[in-house]
Amino acid sequence: MRLLPALALAPMLAPMLALAVPAAAQEAEPPTPASIVAAAPASDWRPIEPADLLVMDLAPDRDGKPRRVVIQLMPAPFSQGWVENIRALAKAHWWDGTSVYRVVDNWVAQWGDGEDDEAKAKPLPAGVTSPATAYEVADAPFTSAAFGTHFVLNPLADSPAVVGDKVILRDIERTHYATFFEGFPVAGYENPHHGISWPIHCYASVGVARDTDTTGTGSELYAVIGHAPRQLDRNIAVVGRVIEGIEHLSTLPRGKGDAGVYDDPAQRVPIVSVRLGSEVPELPQPHFEYLASDSASFAEYVRVRANRNDAFYKVPAGGIDVCNVQVPIRRVPSE
């Protein structure tokens, strides 16, 4: 069959295959994103602590297969007001018995209580309220010099993408960037102009649904299941991303009610439990690693993803959308 090239790797899907490419073969063929990831030294991988995971078990599917969705929570300093709420909600087992109630194609799958009537809504744990926290972090320690790499979102230019030893894809203006912080895509303005940064939405990002006049508590969450909705950035708190099991959300039937809500309550997908990774009952706890976004392996990975020159590709893109970088994440095998 005629295949499109596979994804360089599918960090969201499953544990990665450790591609055992002999050194001679690596030299003979141009590097691919997969070969770079496979060759990355252990020191270029960073652990994701179980306490920073949210493990959501949906009811089994029609065939009785389990459906587990694993979410990595956003690291400080971003969105911590909501992340703290989410930790409290998970510890209180608040989501148990709630549901995925809204699914819109090329947009989001959303879960939580989903109750319009505040009188009927499930009470929140004490202290869980809409944070006043801004969506941006001011005076963040994120400058282009600190990052080292700049990505402009979706450049199409085929001009050289590497300047010196840096992956500078296309710097529209020095005061504006999109890059990665601890493996998460972020955007911002450099000091001394504004000095603010914010986490951005990509496929599988998890955000806080909210009413018009609140920032939301974090009890109602959504995962992006389509093209990056850039218009939501700085308007909604991004609190994490799905790192395993996104297909249990992206393949759900699309809702036909208002705004994609399931109009028949029987369509809602029951949530059996949501726990912090450090509180799941079974052992070993889930452990993952991400390819450090300040590592040499990551820089090379991005450079090659932006300039594919393995046999399938005839015209390298010469640039890459920050949401197309797809930070490599792998499950650490249990011992």
Place this chain on the structure above:
Amino acid sequence: MRLLPALALAPMLAPMLALAVPAAAQEAEPPTPASIVAAAPASDWRPIEPADLLVMDLAPDRDGKPRRVVIQLMPAPFSQGWVENIRALAKAHWWDGTSVYRVVDNWVAQWGDGEDDEAKAKPLPAGVTSPATAYEVADAPFTSAAFGTHFVLNPLADSPAVVGDKVILRDIERTHYATFFEGFPVAGYENPHHGISWPIHCYASVGVARDTDTTGTGSELYAVIGHAPRQLDRNIAVVGRVIEGIEHLSTLPRGKGDAGVYDDPAQRVPIVSVRLGSEVPELPQPHFEYLASDSASFAEYVRVRANRNDAFYKVPAGGIDVCNVQVPIRRVPSE
């Protein structure tokens, strides 16, 4: 329940609701993409001829519900070698009895014969071979002046997005653009530098799967079900887009075999028939319209989508990814 704002409109999903917004209400509230589309005069809509549609009927789902996917074929001058093949394949009923055999999350759903062994592959109609046609169109009549609007992909700047009466979101450099041609997203370089244009991949785009050393015939097709894979542009022929029923592809189970192919042949989703819209047996034939991308309504629609200031949005994006524009498409009611 706390909702994210609904999509401004969901052209891929279903016939649009004609939002009957009273004039007074329109004046009181800032315009939204939906209100602009609802107010667009009939003269700003262009027909999509049934002969330019590909109607794919999958086998009914487990609940017996029909699954129809409607694809609009790429207009000339783009990708016409493959589009001609696709018309010939549909007229020969070539896809009937083939299947959707590969589904990869945040990537593609792919269909056709899916046979690795050329000796076993379904014979193609006479004359259907891989075109030598380039993926770009040279000396295209597409200049910034002709288009009037320039979009840079995914700008994040919050600088003014409107210059004079034009929607100029952020012109990285004058020789490079992404915009729309007859409602399809395209990119290119202006004359006198290169003078080439090419259709680009967005969510729901349909492209021609191919081997490494061919351009593909069009018999194996895929639809994008994730973030725009910019690296495929100019490397694969984009031949159309799904305008209705994308959820019948995007919700399919993800394949667990190599490259996301269904490893169990029983998982393949049977294709009952693929016909040109002008050759479907039932009447009336499907009719659709798109909001003309050179109309005043479209320019205003993009401007407002890039600068949401209805109540939900606190910080307008100040720009928009070309793939987030989502050209409005509606089904024309049968008489």
